[in-house]
Amino acid sequence: MSTVVHPRSVLSQHGIRRDSRRVPEAQRRGEELRRNREELLERLFSSLTRRDQRVRGEHYLRGLMLAEGRKSVRNIALSLGLPDEEQRLHHFICGSTWDWAPMRAAHAGFLDRLRPPEAWVLHPVTIPKDGEHTVGVDRFLDPRTGRIVRGQRAFGAWYASTALSAPVNWKLFMPRHWMEDEAVRKRAEIPPALAYGSVEQCAADAVLEAARDWGTPRRPVLMDLRGEVNRQSVRRFVTAGLPVLARTTAAGRFVVDDPALLPRSGGLTMSAASALDLGKSARRRVDWADPGGSGGVRTSWVATIRVRLPEEERVGQDRPLVLFGEWRPRQDTPAQVWVTDLAGTAPEDLLKLTKLTRKVALDLRIGADRTGTRDFVGRSFCGWHRHMTLASAAHTMRVLALHGGR
Template identity: 45%
Template structure:
């Protein structure tokens, strides 16, 4: 935990970060100046700002045509299409600048990894495949991506993206060529995609260390933990009830040397539950309560013959409500000395990200790119992330209301 800011101690109120004091136009200009400093040509910088402004101001779907309608019609549409689909500017330096800007003006309490499913009618867009979507419980024709968000209780904003490409896509030379997928892109599981989305930015961007919060119920949680813990990052992961772990806490009734499902461990720890309270910083700003039980556990590991098995303690956290099914949520973390109330508040940042995705990211068109190219998709979501940051820092929005548009 050394060097990691976790400003959520039990009983401590988190001081809200004030919204950016400037108007939206001022913040837009300031942010774009920082973001596009890496673009070598002034016309590219102008188009970048025009695109972000269009994402904030265009009505309906954020197509290049609708964006260009705000800035100059057909000629603008052609230039913006080239700027997104086939220009040569790199998106990674722009994302890095965005992450540093947000770390300065709205410091995150954690980096939150969130999946993004983009339903599609056809099969030409890069990465489109038939996928089972747990959120809706059905198979969809869709793209699948992973976003990394800078998150606090007041606001959250995406700073990095990784597009998950199936083996079928990457093994098809014709489709790779059509979408201009770089040779460096190799097959990976969704869990590996999740880890790389985070590690890819933390390796070289010089960002402040913060805990990583993610939902690992659909991933290979042990593999994700092993990879992340090797880097020393503090992790809080929501996990499925069937994840098997070895109980290391002697206070748990029926403790066994064998690995047990997480829900069975938490069922045995029912009498260890304690109430926690936290303040919800959403529109209602109410004090909420829950019951938690924390059990020290280890993930099953395989040792080489003749070598002892080494396990580092983790904490299995059960969260639920009195009188309801126990547990409602299961979390695993290596922050074993952090109070449960602080871990609950940290886990709630996933809800903050989900809310901001619906109320802001979707409103500025993060899922609206209709092109076919790999680089075009990445450039679009990069600029949509910039538009999201402007809206999150300056907008006045409440749950259930549409994002205020810029004329």
């Protein structure tokens, strides 16, 4: 298990004592980290009016970064050397009344200043759970693995750029039986105003809530239509004025609407793979930096073709669309197929945007998962949201520490 780097260890990590010539640069980075850390803490906890809440918030955030293994309240308290704080920290997360929404908006505002996002990435997360009482637990088919699992379904709205990605909003899908049993709702502390919504609604709301309520910049939404998010969600984003870049299947049906390729057909319905095959001769080579951390440069071939949705799916969708295909070297079939209303965007720029989903998946696995995004165990709906809010901020803090504040 890798060791979490605490901000205070960053200067020694960069070898200040061993090489005096690096002192000015290391000191500058250390000072930048300190300023960013203080700004993030100030923004996060500005909505907490009580000093004891701010203290508990900082303790919990630091414990998420320091605790080894599962980020339970007990492990967090022990990692801080404050075992007597366990009950107070538990109350702060599960029994307090502070609102997580202002804290999430503050986190997004900090990231927007530090690393302006290039896109929203809507990322589903399956959180396996063995017990029956953890909030939102159910048995369901995991669309990523094709297996029946027991656990929670959550959706994270990530602020993503090539330099940094972090989750800033979360939605937890609540199955119908959790929402319709008043006794269960009361035990789980589900807010009375919260109504049942489908998986698709829950997913889209993770982005739409933030875009609507926080005054965030207009950014395209990257999403995956192969799983539990469907084209209804695309229409919701379009209605909200958010461009969409959605991964789809090669078998998805579209109407080719490209006069350069089918000048006399008036539109022909076919699979995405067949439509892209029409424009295969116009493919262009694009070299791209792998966001997976290897630092290597990879090569893909890309092409776009103008399409529209079939008539039965066009309600509310009047923007021009393009299919975007990516081929790997020496492959005849596209490795990825996307549909987007960013019709005027160059193919190489579309490719760069799609790689942000790769960045988010990696950062979830080696970053946010290590600050506790899958570790909350409890009945409290509000507790889950408060924990996820601080786990997301801990992810950002950890990334800043690892990269010297940059």
